[in-house]
Amino acid sequence: MSWSVGQVAAEAGVTVRTLHHYDEVGLLCPSERTGAGYRRYSYEDLERLQRILAYRRLGFGLEEIAAILDTADPVDHLRRQHAVLTGRIEELQQMVTAIEKTMEARKMGVSLTPEEMFEVFGSHDPAQYEEEVRERWGNTAAYRQSQQRTGQYTKDDWVRIRDEAAANVSRFTALFLAGVPASAPDAMDAAEEHRQHITRWFYDCGYDLHRGLGTMYVEDPRFTANYDTTTPGLAAYVREAIHANADRAGK
Helix, strand or coil: CCCHHHHHHHCCCHHHHHHHHHCCCCCCCCECCCCCCHHHEHHHHHHHHHCCCHHHHHHCCCCHHHHHHHCCHHHHHHHHHHHHHHHHHHHHHHHHHHHHHHHHHHHHCCCHHHHHHHHHHHHCCCCCCCHHHHHHHHHHHHHHHHHHCCCCCCCCHHHHHHHHHHHHHHHHHHHHHHCCCCCCCCHHHHHHHHHHHHHHHHHCCCHHHHHHHHHHHHHCCHHHHHCCCCCCCCHHHHHHHHHHHHHHHCC
């Protein structure tokens, strides 16, 4: 059985001109010719065309393809294709991951590249709970204010935010481990520093809203873990200090 150049072009999704060119450069010469000189392609020719097109999709040039096809057996062809495709899949998956991170960062107003996000936040994904946050507080003025502010921050801004937050946690930790009561002035001052940090970088955090955050740090195990992973009991201490600070302010 054999096929005409038109039939092969239609089945393979290429043009007749392409097949003529492959013939002219010696890449794919039809096994037969009719008495009138028309090209006829055998099943083996079609198999060779399939491999040619596979390599073309992988980005190989015609000369490279000719060298590969003329020096390797069919199994080697498959191994080469598998290796190249596997590498491409891994590369594309990395690109997809980077794009997804950038999309999530944009949604929550973090204007960083994936590389910068990792440098600033490490393995922590700042967009992890973005959908839930948007559902719970998306209609609030605080959420809109936070989105507007954070969307303008640079990498240096996020480094400052991270370092300030870490310093505040360290301050709470030192007071907690030293046995200082959460209602003591130093602990309340740490709570006020925490409130001012939120107000300065994210949204206007009044005392009532701050009380709610303190309660959430204990009631939501995900937030509790942020404090208690290295210092068990710290989340409850922070909540008590936040509430005491609000009481001090008469709020």
